[in-house]
Amino acid sequence: xxxxxxxxxxxxxxxxxxxxxxxxxxxxxxxxxxxxxxxxxxxxxxxxxxxxxxxxxxxxxxxxxxxxxxxxxxxxxxxxxxxxxxxxxxxxxxxxxxxxxxxxxxxxxxxxxxx
Amino acid sequence: xxxxxxxxxxxxxxxxxxxxxxxxxxxxxxxxxxxxxxxxxxxxxxxxxxxxxxxxxxxxxxxxxxxxxxxxxxxxxxxxxxxxxxxxxxxxxxxxxxxxxxxxxxxxxxxxxxxx
Numbered sequence: 001x002x003x004x005x006x007x008x009x010x011x012x013x014x015x016x017x018x019x020x021x022x023x024x025x026x027x028x029x030x031x032x033x034x035x036x037x038x039x040x041x042x043x044x045x046x047x048x049x050x051x052x053x054x055x056x057x058x059x060x061x062x063x064x065x066x067x068x069x070x071x072x073x074x075x076x077x078x079x080x081x082x083x084x085x086x087x088x089x090x091x092x093x094x095x096x097x098x099x100x101x102x103x104x105x106x107x108x109x110x111x112x113x114x115x
Numbered sequence: 116x117x118x119x120x121x122x123x124x125x126x127x128x129x130x131x132x133x134x135x136x137x138x139x140x141x142x143x144x145x146x147x148x149x150x151x152x153x154x155x156x157x158x159x160x161x162x163x164x165x166x167x168x169x170x171x172x173x174x175x176x177x178x179x180x181x182x183x184x185x186x187x188x189x190x191x192x193x194x195x196x197x198x199x200x201x202x203x204x205x206x207x208x209x210x211x212x213x214x215x216x217x218x219x220x221x222x223x224x225x226x227x228x229x230x231x
Contacts (some may be wrong), residue, residue, distance in 0.1 A: 006157075043204065045222035054172075091157050102171060103149055103208075103220055105157035 002027045004094050006106035014023045014114055021077045021109045023092030031097040036073045039089040051075065084112045119223035121207050128197055135227045136192045138207030143205045143230045147190050148208045149182055158206055163199050164190060
């Protein structure tokens with residue numbers, strides 16, 4: 001079974017600073033996808049960034065980037081130039097490429113951006 | 116529709132009553148997922164469908180929970196004889212393809228269930 005672990009229940013960062021959220025996962029699959037979702041106070045689920053396991057290059061979306069280390073099964077999210085609007089719950093998620101198992105989420109990290 | 120639509124957005128019911136939660140996925144999306152999310156927790160998988168076929172229901176907590184998607188589009192999650200511990204946000208998501216990793220999972224705004 002696949003598991004996703006987020007070891008930081010809460011984090012805070014000063015506005016304009018950089019913060020890194022940790023995520024590790026456990027799987028026997030060789031090809032899979034990893035995601036970071038953001039859930040602001042409105043409780044929507046918003047896809048932030050996606051990484052395909054067979055791609056060695058780390059994904060980047062504007063201020064958001066990942067550090068994907070396949071051997072270590074680690075998938076951290078770096079937020080640069082943090083903004084007040086980044087305040088949210090952040091969930092790491094995993095799905096194998098087989099398509100026959102569901103997306104598995106971690107328990108989340110609550111990020112607070114402080115002015 | 117433009118996005119995944121869920122109804123009702125809020126449901127308050129008394130313990131022992133049955134509830135039905137509806138999900139209308141994005142038109143043409145093959146896969147439909149149901150998740151449950153308690154406050155401050157990550158979404159917990161319940162069940163999912165490819166077209167009308169229920170592929171995995173291993174996440175349903177017990178036999179009071181059931182789901183269907185008879186025509187491969189709209190899905191209903193039914194909870195019979197509700198209990199207070201069923202109180203949570205119930206989220207539906209859909210994806211264009213069966214291999215949902217290659218495509219994005221689109222979430223609805225959820226149905227918040229409160230059992231008194």
